[in-house]
Amino acid sequence: MNLALWVAAGLLAVVALAGGISKTFVPREKLATVHGGGWTADAGAAFVKALGVLELLAAAGLILPAALGIAPVLVPVTAVCWTLLMIGAMITHGRRDESAFVLLNLVYLALAALIAWGRFGPESFTG
Template identity: 85%
Template sequence: MNLALWIAAGLLAAVALTGGITKTFAPREKLAAVHGGGWTGEAGTAFVKTLGVLEILAAAGLVLTAALGIAPVLVPVTAVCWILLMIGAMITHGRRGEFAFAALNLVYLAVAVFIAWGRFGPESFTG
C-alpha cells in the first residue's frame, strides 16, 4: 500500500506541477485559447497565476516533504487542499458545460482522497 500511495502522490504531483507551471508562466490569453482553458479568460491574471503557484506548491507538498523527511504530515494535508481545489475546478468546468474536464477533475479528486486516507490512516508517516 505504501508503494501505491507513493505512486499516486507522484502522479498527482506531476499533474499539479504541469498545470502550475502552465498557469504561472503562460500568458492568460494563450491559456484562454486552449480547449478547457476558457475559464482563464474570465478570471483575472493574478488569480490564474496564484492558482499556478499553489499547484506548484502542491506538487512539492505531495512528494518532497516526505521524500526529504521535512514535515511529511504535509502530504495528506496537501491532498486535502487538492481535494478542495478539485471541487472548485469541477464546479467551474461544470458551469461552463465542460463535463469531460469536470470528470477528469473528479479522477484527480479521487486520487487525492486515496492519498489523504492512506497517509492520515494506515500508512501514516508518523506511525
C-alpha cells in the same frame, strides 16, 4: 499500499506541476485559447497565476516532505487541499458544460482523497 500511495502522489504531483507551470508562466490570454482553458478568459490574470503557484506548491507538498523526511504530515494535508482545489475546478468546468474536465477533475480528487486517507490513516508517515 505504501507503493500505491507513492505512485498516486507522484502522478498527482506531475499533474499539479504541469498545471502550475502553465498557469504561472503562460499568459492568461494564451491559456484562454487552449482546450479546457477557456475559463481563464473570465478570470483575472493574478487569480490564474495564484492558482498556478498553489499548484506548484501542491506538486512539492505531495512528494518533498516525505522524501526529505521533513514534516511528512504535509503530504496528506496537501492532498486535502488538492481535493478542495478540485472541487472548485469541477464547479468551474461544470458551469461551462465541460463534462470531460469535470470527470478528469473527479479522478484527480479521488487520487488526492486516497492519498489523504492513506497517509492520515493506515500508511501514515508518523506511525
